[in-house]
Amino acid sequence: MTLTLIYEDEHLVAIDKPPGLLVHRTQLAAREEEAALQLLRDQLGRPVWPAHRLDRGTSGVLLxxxxxxxxxxxxxxxxxxxxxxxxxxxxxxxxxQDEGLIDHPLARDPELxxxxxxxxxxxxxxxxxxRIEWPIAxxxxxxxxxxxxxxxxPLQGRRHQIRRHLKHIAHPILGDATHGKGPLNRAVAAYLGQQRLWLHAQRLTLAHPVTGTALRLQASPDARWPASGRVQAENRRLPTKRRPA
Known part of the structure; x- marks a missing residue:
C-alpha cells in the first residue's frame, strides 16, 4: 500500500489514512501485517513518530x-x-436541532x-x-x-470521544460495532457495498510546532460518502413521503 501524503516538510508529514488501517501495530491486532507507521516509515525511508491517534476504522488526516x-x-x-x-x-x-454541544464527561478507558x-x-x-433518507428497512x-x-x-482528545458522545445523544455513528446498532450497520453495509466506520477526520488546524506557521491540513472523504454522485442520485429517487416525526 502506498499512502497518500497531504503535507510534508523537514519536520512533519501528514497522510490521508484509509479506513481499516491501524496507526501502529498492537498486541490486540497481532495478526495485522500493515500499519500506517510502518508503511510511512518504509515509504519515506526514515523514522516517523505518530503525533496523535485515529481509530482503526476512522479515515482522514493523520499527522x-x-x-x-x-x-x-x-x-x-x-x-x-x-x-x-x-x-x-x-x-x-x-x-x-441543527447544531449543539455535547458536554458529557467520559471514563478514561472506554474498554472498561x-x-x-x-x-x-x-x-x-x-x-x-x-439529512438523508435511504431505502433501508x-x-x-x-x-x-x-x-x-x-x-x-471534539474539544478534547478523549479516546473514542466522538463515537461515545454521539451514542450519548442517541445518534450513533453508522458502522460503529461497539456503540451502534448491529442490524442497522449490516443493512447500511449491504446498501453501500462496504462495511466500515463512517467517521472521517476531515481537517486539522494548528500552528507549526517549529516555525509557528498556521497549518490547515485537509483530506476529502472518499467517493462512497453521501456527497458522491451515486448516493445523491439514489437519494433523489426516493419517494417524497416522510415518516411521522
Missing amino acids: FALSAEVASLLGAMFEQGRMAKRYLALVRGWPA PSAGQTMLEAQTRWSVLD ADPRFSTTRIALLEAE
Whole structure:
C-alpha cells in the first residue's frame, strides 16, 4: 500500500489514512501485517513518530513527526488542546436541532466499565450538514431509514470521544460495532457495498510546532460518502413521503 501524503516538510508529514488501517501495530491486532507507521516509515525511508491517534476504522488526516523532538512538541500541543479537529460522521436518525454541544464527561478507558474510573471533562460541538433518507428497512416498522451527515469538533482528545458522545445523544455513528446498532450497520453495509466506520477526520488546524506557521491540513472523504454522485442520485429517487416525526 502506498499512502497518500497531504503535507510534508523537514519536520512533519501528514497522510490521508484509509479506513481499516491501524496507526501502529498492537498486541490486540497481532495478526495485522500493515500499519500506517510502518508503511510511512518504509515509504519515506526514515523514522516517523505518530503525533496523535485515529481509530482503526476512522479515515482522514493523520499527522506524524519526523523527529522525537518535534513529536514531543506536538504531543504537548494535542494535550493542551492547541489545535482544532473537524470530523465528518454519518449517524442514525435526524437530530431535532441543527447544531449543539455535547458536554458529557467520559471514563478514561472506554474498554472498561465506567463505574470506579476517573471521569474526564469532554465536550464535542456538532452541526448537521445534510439529512438523508435511504431505502433501508432496518426497523420493521419503517420502509426507510433516516441518516444525518454531521460535522463534529471534539474539544478534547478523549479516546473514542466522538463515537461515545454521539451514542450519548442517541445518534450513533453508522458502522460503529461497539456503540451502534448491529442490524442497522449490516443493512447500511449491504446498501453501500462496504462495511466500515463512517467517521472521517476531515481537517486539522494548528500552528507549526517549529516555525509557528498556521497549518490547515485537509483530506476529502472518499467517493462512497453521501456527497458522491451515486448516493445523491439514489437519494433523489426516493419517494417524497416522510415518516411521522
